[in-house]
Amino acid sequence: MTDHRRNVYFFHKQDNETKEQVSSLKQLAESNGFTVVSQSADANIIASVGGDGSFLQAVRKTNFREDCLYVGIAKKGKAHLYCDFNSDETEKMTDATKFEQIEVRKYPLIHVKVDDTNHFHCLNEVSIRSSIIKTFVMDVLIDDLHFETFRGDGMIISTPTGSTAYNKSVAGAVVDPLLSCMQVTELASLNNNTYRTLGSPFVLSSDRKLTLNIVQDGNEHPIIGLDNEALSTMNVKKIEITLSEKKIKTVKLKDNSFWEKVKRSFL
Ligand code: NAP
Numbered sequence: 073m074t075d076h077r078r079n080v081y082f083f084h085k086q087d088n089e090t091k092e093q094v095s096s097l098k099q100l101a102e103s104n105g106f107t108v109v110s111q112s113a114d115a116n117i118i119a120s121v122g123g124d125g126s127f128l129q130a131v132r133k134t135n136f137r138e139d140c141l142y143v144g145i146a147k148k149g150k151a152h153l154y155c156d157f158n159s160d161e162t163e164k165m166t167d168a169t170k171f172e173q174i175e176v177r178k179y180p181l182i183h184v185k186v187d188d189t190n191h192f193h194c195l196n197e198v199s200i201r202s203s204i205i206k207t208f209v210m211d212v213l214i215d216d217l218h219f220e221t222f223r224g225d226g227m228i229i230s231t232p233t234g235s236t237a238y239n240k241s242v243a244g245a246v247v248d249p250l251l252s253c254m255q256v257t258e259l260a261s262l263n264n265n266t267y268r269t270l271g272s273p274f275v276l277s278s279d280r281k282l283t284l285n286i287v288q289d290g291n292e293h294p295i296i297g298l299d300n301e302a303l304s305t306m307n308v309k310k311i312e313i314t315l316s317e318k319k320i321k322t323v324k325l326k327d328n329s330f331w332e333k334v335k336r337s338f339l
Contacts, residue, residue, distance in 0.1 A: 078106045081115035083130035084122055093147060093159045094121050100162055104169045119143040120154070124237070127154035128195055128299040131320055136181060136193045142322050151336045153236055156328050168325060177324040179233050180252050180278075183316035184298065186308055192298050193316055196234030199259075199297040200284060200311065201226035207262055208294050209287035212269075214280060220269045221287075224261035226294060229254050229282060229313050234299075236334060244273045249330050252278040254315055278315040285310050 080101050084090045097119070098108045109115050112134045120130035120142065127144045134140075144155035145165075157165050182194040192198075202208050202225050210222045230239035232249040240246060244257040257273040276282060286292050286309055296303040296311070 077116050079109045079115045080106045080117045080119055081109050081112045081134075083112070083118060083120045083126065083133070085126065090121060090147075097121065097145065097159060100165060104166055106169070116140045117143060119145055121145045121159065122147065123150065124152045124154045125300055127152070131195050132193075132299060132301065136195070136318060136320055138318055138320065140321070141176065142320055144322070151333070153233065153333055153337060154322070156323055156325055164325075168323070175324045175326060176321050177249070177330075178319040178321055179249050180231050180254075181316040181318050181320065182229060182231055182254055183314050183318075184296075185312040185314075186296070186303070186305060187310055190305065192303070193318065194234070194298050195231060195320065196237050196299045197228050197230035197239060197297075198311070198313060199226060199228045199238060200294045201259060201297065202293060203295040204293045206291050206293070208292050209267075209289060210294075211283075211285040211287065213283040213285070214276065221267055222258070222261055222269050223267040224269075225259035227259060227284070228257045230257070231315075233330075236337070239273075242273075245275075246334060247275070252315055254282070254313065256282065276315075280314070282313040283310065284313070 082094050084094050101108055112118055118130055118134055118140055120127040131142055145157045145159050146152050146155035148158055148160045182198055184192040184198045207223050212219045212222050228238050232247040232251055235244060235247040235255055239255055239257050242257045244255050247255060253275050255273055255275050261269045
């Protein structure tokens with residue numbers, strides 16, 4: 073009988089170099105008693121081979137599954153936030169296949185509701201940005217409180233694991249993923265006697281709801297980014313952002329905490 077807990081699906085780019093590395097990884101998996109499956113729906117382990125961008129796509133394209141483990145495998149010599157292995161570390165991967173050595177870490181996700189109808193998840197962040205060389209205006213509500221009226225280039229609402237990505241480039245804080253929260257950072261807010269914003273990043277707890285009402289003044293042309301994908305919907309009026317009840321599970325080695333990965337990537 074097949075042990076369904078050992079069905080692995082490899083998600084990767086289709087260039088020759090990556091395909092070659094994945095071929096070796098498939099052999100390694102099979103020689104360690106795993107079954108390599110060709111449909112992600114049949115897998116309970118989804119392995120992304122590549123960088124953080126690939127990992128984000130692996131999670132998105134497989135619909136943020138809660139019933140499987142996501143594993144990030146970096147290419148030889150590379151370090152990425154969502155990767156716990158390098159493709160040439162065969163011994164480390166073989167050792168890790170003994171399940172008792174693997175710790176499971178859950179990563180918070182953001183839930184995005186657009187115009188009361190469309191629902192999305194994000195692992196890194198949702199970003200709202202002007203798509204033309206003009207500012208746009210949003211009313212920003214925290215729960216039912218009108219907090220500020222923003223005018224500028226846009227906003228980024230990031231998860232803790234996304235805090236080291238776009239959020240970090242606009243001086244947001246790096247947040248421990250053991251904290252279930254989301255961080256709001258501004259993109260070039262205009263501050264004058266008419267428009268005033270807090271001006272600093274702020275962190276909302278998992279119980280809070282952030283609502284962005286886009287003011288329809290004829291200059292409203294924001295684009296919405298869901299991790300590394302753009303939302304195709306145009307003329308959005310309302311965006312509600314909360315921390316999702318859903319979390320994705322990743323494998324973490326005992327010597328490979330989030331902060332070790334931050335140190336390895338940035339210091
Ligand atoms: P990309 O524009 O090709 O690359 C963005 C860079 O961000 C890559 O080096 C990527 O790492 C890295 N990255 C992604 N998620 C990360 C994380 N959680 N922590 C640290 N670094 C991370 O786009 P992409 O590779 O598809 O990644 C999409 C992400 O890019 C978005 O979710 C957003 O966070 C970020 N982004 C950043 C800026 C900015 O900093 N100005 C602007 C737009 C988007 P890899 O090389 O490992 O893929």
